[in-house]
Amino acid sequence: MFAILGTLEFTVTGGISGMQHSGSADWAEHARITAKPLLEWIGEGLDECHLTIELHPLLGNPEQRLRALRLAKSEHQPLAFVMGSGEYLGPYVITQLSNTVRRATATGLVMAATVQVSLREYMGAFVRKVEHPGLLDPTVSGKATAGASPGLVSRQSTSPSMVQQVLSHAKTAGNVLRAGQNVYQAVKTGNPAIILGQVPQLLGVTAGALGPLQGLVNVAGLMRDGADLFRVGEDVLGSVMGARDSLNPVDLGNIIERISASHGSLEQAMTVLDSANTRLAELAADVLTRRV
Template sequence: MYAVLGKIEFEVASGITGMEQRGSADWAEHPLIQGKPLLEWIGEGLEELTFSMQLHPWLGDPEARLRTLREAKSKHEPLAFVLGSGEYVGAFVIADISNTPRRTSADGRLYSSAVQVSLREYTGPFTPKIAKPGLIDPAVQGTAAAKIATPGLISKLAPVLTATQQVVGYARQAGTMIQSAKNIYDAVKNFNPATLLAQAPQLAALTERALGPISGLTESAGFINEGQDLVQLGQGLYGDVSGARSSLSPLDLGNVVDRFENSSNYITQAYDKLDGASTRLSGLAAQVITRRA
């Protein structure tokens, strides 16, 4: 399995021909009276993923598989995106589906098609839904793909991630957000109060988002043998990031410098805790990669 989006499986053997990942950063341009304008970094843009695939009857009913993708898009719900390695990439929504029919019947039934699915990162509140193991989608039953034991492009139920896979995925996601927050604090720590106030909403949102994967890390670690140290890690991270978030409210020009420094100290503590656990987490990641956990 290459990846899972919610309950939709993507298999190289089932028509996936490529995946493109795009990331961006938002910059504000400030014109000067003389000389070239200055750029100021505002924040990170949303991640975007694009899948290219070929639908063919040999791999399952093209119309049924395309219909499943369209139904998922029409629900307007964020879906967990997980790589086959067990890495939890994050929550994404289906933003666009393009379909180019290659062959149809005389009455318009689809025989083969080239499809692109575009995903956009979802940054709102989100709790991943973990599905139970299921059967191959009826759309591929009886096809050549099913006979050689390759599940099709779409499965009704995605496989359950192990507790170790969940811990690794949540830790990576939380680490990315904590690192991003630390970078912002380090970049603006010597700026004037007005600039600090302008950065506060982004930092508040970033720390709020980090609490979700930290909670997931703590909960998942409870199911790992001898995982008490990881449970304590998650609890410590939650306390630090919560402290960083609460330090950012309320803010005004008179208190913003002190509150920013306090919030920055909390984030540094969280960063140091994760850095101290890097060897432990790397060991878990190695188990996931080698399929031992």
């Protein structure tokens, strides 16, 4: 999932092909005698976002998707704008909607078109609606009784705090591992003595990732639908431990071989963790759009 606007989901496979996000700041200009004008900051301007969406039957019903966008614009309501990464950009309103028809039937039915959607930040009072009450709604969680429906009870078994812990552990581990990749890249071209001197730093990288990865495994193991993330966490944890073990012990005679093996294990860890990006993005979007 690329982004969600209210209940409208945008995906790369669904045709979104571009996004331009801009922000501005308001400055007042004061004239000065014999000197250049002086600028005084007044405040931040409203952020704007422009989406480009390709409509085609292979990507979904063009007419249906166009109607959904037009309806959202005509309701004149601010909508929660959330990126697939989980970043909540805030409420936005649709200020402009235009489409260029590239192919149509003889009766005017749109078959292919390019749609431009202009969004503008909304700074008024805004409360995100609960789209699926009882799923991740804190006002419902914990209230299921013995007579409640099994479906409702099962949906409550994964709490928002548990999902947020998984997302936090995964993000922390990813940041540490990406920083570690940069360290490996920086030292791999040095001579053995220089590389050997960097081993403590590389060991620190692996040690820094072990905590959040263990947390990811522990929490995912408690989630009703966290089996896939549990397996990812275990695989990544195993690769990171392999990267650590490859560096102990090391000496001038084996450092080149050991650093290569350690780097390979770290790369494998990143590959596996990145494979869960879509799943983690969906969890983040659920947390941000389905609870108050």
